[in-house]
Amino acid sequence: MRIVFVGAGAIGVPTLRALLKSEHELVGVVTQTDKPVGRAQSMAATPVKKAMLDTTARILQPARIKDQQAIEERGAAPIQAAIAAGDRETGITVMYMDEGLDTGDILLQRTIDIRSDDTGGSLHDRLAQIAPDALLESLRMLAKGTAPRIPQDTTVATYAPKLKREDGKIDWSEPAEVIERKIRAFNPWPGAFMRIDGRNLKIFSASIVDCRGAPGEILRSEKELVIAAGKDALSLGNVQLEGKRRMSASEFLHGHAASSRTE
Numbered sequence: 001m002r003i004v005f006v007g008a009g010a011i012g013v014p015t016l017r018a019l020l021k022s023e024h025e026l027v028g029v030v031t032q033t034d035k036p037v038g039r040a041q042s043m044a045a046t047p048v049k050k051a052m053l054d055t056t057a058r059i060l061q062p063a064r065i066k067d068q069q070a071i072e073e074r075g076a077a078p079i080q081a082a083i084a085a086g087d088r089e090t091g092i093t094v095m096y097m098d099e100g101l102d103t104g105d106i107l108l109q110r111t112i113d114i115r116s117d118d119t120g121g122s123l124h125d126r127l128a129q130i131a132p133d134a135l136l137e138s139l140r141m142l143a144k145g146t147a148p149r150i151p152q153d154t155t156v157a158t159y160a161p162k163l164k165r166e167d168g169k170i171d172w173s174e175p176a177e178v179i180e181r182k183i184r185a186f187n188p189w190p191g192a193f194m195r196i197d198g199r200n201l202k203i204f205s206a207s208i209v210d211c212r213g214a215p216g217e218i219l220r221s222e223k224e225l226v227i228a229a230g231k232d233a234l235s236l237g238n239v240q241l242e243g244k245r246r247m248s249a250s251e252f253l254h255g256h257a258a259s260s261r262t263e
Contacts, residue, residue, distance in 0.1 A: 001025070001143055008032040010047040011128040017051065018132035024139060028058040079127065080120045081160035083185035084178075089113050090123065092131045094138040096149060101159075105149040107141070110134045119187040165190045172216035172262060176208045176232035194227075195263035197256075204246065205237030216262040225249040227262060 002025045005016055019026050029052050037044045045053075052059055082090040091111035096104040110130050114123060141147035168190040170179055183192040183206050193202045213219045213228030220226040225236045236249040241256070 001139055002027050003139075004028045004030065005048075006030045007048050008046040011124055011131070013047050013051045014128045015131045015135050016048060018136060020055065022136060022139075026055075026057050028060060030060045030062065033061045076162035077160045079123050080163060080185040080189075081158070083114060083118060083120060083123060084182050086177075086181055087114055090127070092127060092134045094134055095152075102157075103152060103154075105151055107147050107149070108134055108138045117184070119184045121188050163190045168192045170194045170203070170262075172227065173230045176229040176234050179229055179234060180206050180208055198263070200242040201252075202240040202242075202246075203236055204239065206234040207237065209233050209235045214261070218261055221253060223250055223253065225253060 003019060004027060005012075005019060006029075007016070008031045016026075016029070029048060031046045031048045034043045034045050034049075036042065049059055049061070079090070089111050091109055093106060094108040095102070095106050098104040110133070112126055112130060118126075138147065163186070168186045170182070170192055172179070172194075179192075183203050186192045187204055191202050192204075193200045195201070209226060209232065211219050211226055211228060211233035213233065215228055215230050217228040218225070219228055219233055225239075226233050227236065238246055239249050239252050240246040241252065
């Protein structure tokens with residue numbers, strides 16, 4: 001079968017490599033244009049383009065390409081949305097294209113459990129590993145003429161909008177359980193953070209503790225940074241103050257006199 005691959009992010013690279021090793025003919029790859037990144041704003045290719053530089057397949061880069069999506073969480077950030085919502089499983093869906101946003105008929109699905117310690121990054125990587133087999137199996141069914149077309153149940157679909165950096169700001173009025181899920185979901189992007197003494201403190205991990213206080217109040221700050229939420233509280237794990245390196249919360253407290261509450 002002659003294949004044109006459309007994708008940009010790192011999640012698609014294992015599938016792309018599996019196609020290159022398969023019996024199928026990869027005739028072209030469509031990916032996003034190179035973009036300026038970092039402080040130097042140097043131009044960088046997408047992970048998909050980088051994976052193709054040593055091949056002979058044609059690379060096309062139009063102005064805009066939409067990344068792969070999951071199905072129950074339609075939109076630009078389905079992985080983060082699944083963790084933040086407290087979903088127990090997620091997966092990969094191979095679907096037929098139509099005019100809507102991720103609304104085409106289902107050809108095949110593969111699911112995995114969402115672990116209690118999964119981050120947006122770890123779940124992304126695990127999904128990337130199950131995608132190649134899902135796609136190759138779908139191609140086999142298409143070639144044999146046995147591929148099903150299963151209409152989606154629109155009543156269970158939700159939209160996961162594109163995340164912006166400011167979406168990572170913690171709302172301490174929410175329950176600690178909800179905030180802890182968001183901290184994991186938003187690691188590495190957009191990154192959960194709070195404001196303390198006029199600066200952003202990025203939070204990579206936290207654990208729920210049975211403490212009470214006004215939302216945003218710092219309850220303990222000598223050896224442990226504990227902050228009250230709408231229900232219960234969170235003990236912060238790894239953090240990074242704006243302009244500083246990543247460190248444990250206890251290391252942060254050694255060099256920073258914590259305020260009585262967050263901003």
